[in-house]
Every structure is written in C-alpha cells, then in structure tokens.
Amino acid sequence: MMRLIALVSLLAVVACSPTTSPQAGRSLFAQNCVQCHGTDATGGDAVPDLTGLALRAGGTYPQTLVLNKLDGYARGQAAYAGVEMPQFGYLLTGPLTRVPLADGLSRELPEKIVALDAYLRSLQRGGN
Numbered sequence: 001m002m003r004l005i006a007l008v009s010l011l012a013v014v015a016c017s018p019t020t021s022p023q024a025g026r027s028l029f030a031q032n033c034v035q036c037h038g039t040d041a042t043g044g045d046a047v048p049d050l051t052g053l054a055l056r057a058g059g060t061y062p063q064t065l066v067l068n069k070l071d072g073y074a075r076g077q078a079a080y081a082g083v084e085m086p087q088f089g090y091l092l093t094g095p096l097t098r099v100p101l102a103d104g105l106s107r108e109l110p111e112k113i114v115a116l117d118a119y120l121r122s123l124q125r126g127g128n
Helices: 002-016 022-032 050-056 063-071 111-122
Strands: 078-080 096-100 106-110
Touching: 022 111, 063 106, 063 111, 096 111, 106 111
Parallel strands: none
Antiparallel strands: 096 106
C-alpha cells in the first residue's frame, strides 16, 4: 500500500510540472519530430504512426519502449522499416526528473524526454 501511495505522489509531481507536461512535449514534438512523423504524428511509409502506439502494443501505452527510443538507450536500433531514429542530443540535456514505470520501478530522465512521452501518451487513439 505504501508503494502505491509513493507512486501516486510521484506521478502527481511529474504531471504537475509545466516542463514535463503534454503541452511542453507538443512544442518539442513540433521542433524535432514533425519532419518525419508529421504534424498529426501519423507518420508515413518509413516511420510509424505515433498515435497508434497503444493499439499496436495490445491497448496499453508502451511507456518503457517509448522512453528507450526517446532517451537514447535504444540508439542505433531500427525504429521502423530499417530507418533509425535521429539522435537529438540536446533533448538529453537539462534538468532531470524521476519517472515511475509500470513495473513499479522508476528511472531518472531529462525533463524534455518526459514531456515528449507525456505528449505522445496524450495522442493515443484506443488504449491508454
């Protein structure tokens, strides 16, 4: 029970921060991602539709997978159809924040990455 209370408290702190909000993520998406994924995040022939991440993952938003792609843990791996994700090094800079994960663990990430993740989660059609 204490673990659940701590997780909810941590989620509330992260969710309240203007630097990690979906709105902050929307701005970062516009600056860094629209060139490949489009303004509506539906992708194209060589890049995935980011509005269907939860659908493709069985109805649950794949946060760990998304964070891995965004924060560089999975750099160099094919993102989709043999196309690699660009490395936006400056997104990995700046203040850090702790993010609770679905498995009950948490990890510290740059606020910019957390904001992009929050924005992508807000775009999901079907699933959570």
